[in-house]
Amino acid sequence: MPKLAKPLSARAVTALIHSGSGQYTRHAVGGVPGLLLHVSASGARSWVLRASLKGKRGEWGLGAFPEVPLAEAREKAIAARAAISEGVDPTRRERIRKGLTFADAVAEYCETKLDAYRNPKxxxxxxxxxEMYAVPELGQMEVGEITVQEIIRVLDPIWREKTETASRVRGRIEAVLAWATVHGFRKGDNPARWRNNLDKIFSAPDALKRQQNGGGDKRQPALQLDDSARWFAQLKTRKGLAARALEFQALTASRSGAVRLMTWSEVNFAARVWTIQPGRAASKVSRKPHRVPLTETMIALLRDAEKVRRNDYVFPAPRDGAFSDMGLAAVMKRIQERDSVGFLDPISGLPAVPHGLRSTFRNWAAERTEYPREMAEIALGHRIGSAVEQAYFRADMLEKRRAMMSEWGSFLAGSNRKAERLFVASAKEIIRQVEEIKIISQLPEENQSEAMEKLFRALNA
Structure with missing residues (x-):
């Protein structure tokens, strides 16, 4: 903070003159830290506030003297420093004070409040x-003029088609208008409030999601087991890191958020383990790290991704950040569109989505394998048993899960290890039988008939 000068009187300020050298002379007038009177060589005088905004030194003009007298200059300086303490440029604050538009309110709110979010994305x-959904409709309106009807015009076109996005937009409009109310730019109830307000107009988001997912079924639309290999084969033909991220998600049966935000620091090639650390909301790992065993197929995929590594994200988006949910969903949507039959959930009949791959894995483990239920639940990152059981059951069956995930990968690839073993055994038996027939054909003709009968009896036994 600038050194506080001794407050000067109005008469003393009027007597301040240029020093005779340089373009202008600065005089500290006291009363407010950083308040200066600039006197130019020509005799023109103006008020300036010197302060630091977000760590950077700056100066803000407060008007000419004597048009703006000393008392008013000090009031303006106090208001400007208050804005600076909130991280807001005081010039901008002064410009909008008479009539704050919604677009300006969004800019002000983001400038002062979004520092609390650590994730730049x-x-x-x-x-x-x-800016996409609200500003085109509300941007030029003063915040004090916005009513429920304007909020409805923003939300109505997207409420059913983009329910989750619309719900977020509503909440963010509510936050901006609440900020504007607290700062004195509007009065009265918040028109974007949900309870006892917009809930009387729009269907609840959760109810819409259940309806879109097939009535009361809360599951995400999943692949049918018999469609899995066909879907996976089409996924393998698609290029780009978003497709590889979706492929890795399918192989690991992980949440899309965990895969999208996966970093190289979480991968241990030597131990063949991917460790998802707790604390990331998108990963939904809250208490202790979740270990994912890496199979040979997964490691090969990661090694290919490592060849084009650009940063610490394993599957970075084109602009080097993490992919959004929409990035992986778009890959799945394009596969749906190019398939003549489509990949539909067996219950809801809706197109399968990335998160539904976890349900497909769970169905496979239950219906096509003999693996214990607990092992499949651990693979999905679910808690098993009661709190007491969890306290005693601390093993995560890592190596056993590795075998299970390897078999799951084979299933997706269109192969079944048990069927392969049976086929190999059958093939070996056929080869043995052919060899026996060759030997019989070399016997004397009178002995061939008896030998063939013995062979047929053995085959039918």
């Missing part, structure tokens, strides 16, 4: 959703 998404 989340900050960008927060602002971009408002």
């Amino acid at each position: 989340h900050k960008a998404q927060w602002r971009s959703t408002l």
Whole structure:
């Protein structure tokens, strides 16, 4: 903070003159830290506030003297420093104070409040959703003029088609208008409030999601088991890191958020383990790290991704950040569109989505294998048993799960190890029988008939 000068009187300020050298002379007038009177060589005088905004030194003009007298200059300086303490440029604050538009309110809110978000991508998404859906309708309106009817015009076109996005937009409009109310730019109830307000107009988001997912079924649309190999074969033909991320998600039966935000620091090639650390909301690992065993197929996929490594993300988006949910969903949607039959959930009949791959894995483990239920649940990152059971059951069956995930990968690839073993055994038996027939054919003709009868009896035994 600048050194506080001794407060000067109005008469003393009027007597301040240029020093005679340089373009202008700065005089500290006291009363407010950083408040200066600039006197130019020509005799023109103006008020300036010197302060630091977000760690950078700057100066803000407060008007000419004597048009703006000392008392008013000090009031303006106090208001400007208050804005600076909130991280806001005081010039901008002064410009909008008479009539704050929604677009300016969004900018102000983002500038002062989004520092709480550590994820740069989340900050960008927060602002971009408002700029895409709300600002075109509300941007030029003063915040005090926005009513429920304007909010309805923003949300109605997207509420059913993009329910999750619309719900987020509503919440963000509510936050911006609440900020504007607290800062004195509007009065009255918040028109974007949900409870006892918009809930009387729009269907609840959760109810819409259940309806879109097939009535009361809360599951995400999943692949049918018999469609899995066909879907996986089509996925393998698609290029790009988004497709590889979806392939890795399918092989590991992990949540898309864990795969999208996966970093190389989580991968241990020597131990053949991917460790998802707790604390990331998208991964939904809250208490202790979740270990995912890496099969040979998974490791080969990661090694290919390592060849084009650009940063610590294993599957970085084109602009080097993490993919969004929509990035992986878009890959799945394109596969759906190019398939003549499609890949539909067996219950809801809706197109399968990335998160539904976890349900497909769970169905496979239950219906096509003899693996214990607990092992499949651990693979999905679910808690098993009661709190007491969890306290005693601390093993994560890593190596056993590795075998299970390897078999799951073979299933996706269109092969079945048990069927392969039976086929190999059958093939060996056929070869043995052919060899025996060759030997019989070399016997004297009178002995061939008896030998063939013995062979047929052995085959039918």
